[in-house]
Amino acid sequence: MSKVTVLKTSPETVINDYNHLLHLSEYEKFLSKEDKTIIKLNLSWSLYYPACSTEPWQLEGLTKTLKEDGYTDILAVENQTVVTHPWKGAYGNKWLPILNKHDISFQPLTDVEWILYKPKTEMLAMYEIFDEILIPEIFKGSNMIHLPTVKTHGHTTTTGAMKDAFGGLIPKYRHHAHKKIHEILVDLLSIQKEVHKGVFAVMDGCVCGNGAGPRTMAPFIGNVLLASEDQVAIDAVAAKIMGFDPLKIDYIKMAHEKGLGIGDIDQIEMIGIDKQDFERLNFGFKVKKSTIIRWDQIIRKKTANIKWLHHLLFYSPVFKTFIFASEFYHDWLWYPSVGKRNIKEFMKTNWGELFEKYPYGEFPAYNEVKEWDPY
16 A cells, blocks of 8 residues: 655645655655655746745755755756746746755756666657657656646646656657657656656645646645655546546546556545545645646647648747747736736745745856757
8 A cells, every 4th residue: 555645734834744744755766765765846938926936935945954864975856947047937936046055966957967877677668659668867867856836737637746747757758748748748757667766756735726737727725735656646646636536537547557656535535634634635626727738738639640731830940930829828918917927826825835935046157958949
């Protein structure tokens, strides 16, 4: 039986609560101190928006505990996408001062060596979408800690620990995976189990995202923390808390049936919370699709059997039009209007006050990635 630790928390106690969460989960059993420990940050927007990306208190709670418990070889990573930038995101989400405080380097995955990998497990969709499978060389034989948040997603209903591997194990062209996103997430979990010495997830539900995730969501104060070494189980528990039936979400159901983890709530042991209290946790979330995700799905589906047109739209410079449309909608239209209003209200809460206490630090100096090909 898999175990998932769930704790109630508050802005006043959250750092100590993360320490308690990790120790209740017995995380040291799954992550050897002799091996490199990689923290895979979750960046859904280079700008800060509540619940969208790894929260600063989430990162602080984890890194402080790791250091106190004797982990010395730690590296924080994140990748670049057509709509996010690792250094800008690390600054906008206030990660860099926390990492510097604990003497942990931040490494964009755009600047590391990627090597060819041939999974031992049969893939459901990776070879259908991508010509080859590449992984960061630094991932081999390492521990992996995922830092997702509790939120909805227009492509996958919910997003969490399994989805966080999306940016870590696919170097570029991730948007093509949307055609079979559920199968891809299952494949990525299979690869993780082969590549890493241990995999663990620490999920923040202090502030959650409801609606058209992973970016244009309504912030929701959840006051919960989750942790588990079972990536399927923690996603299932998070889905249940959000108000969804986990086994009706394809990637959870597929991973459960493939034996990669437990997606059935009845087969998961809850730590840190009474069963009755857990059953009462239901945030009543409703997944929606943002304008960009809705049109992405429509266009991909309509052109899927028209190879020349599909290739023109998604594998040529024409795709830059879609990138521009996404940036314009999210950064220049939605964020300054709806987003800023939501952020203003969030900053009036105790969690908003806590966020404002964290410094941004200096804007980082970095070299732009050469020959970034988004197609």
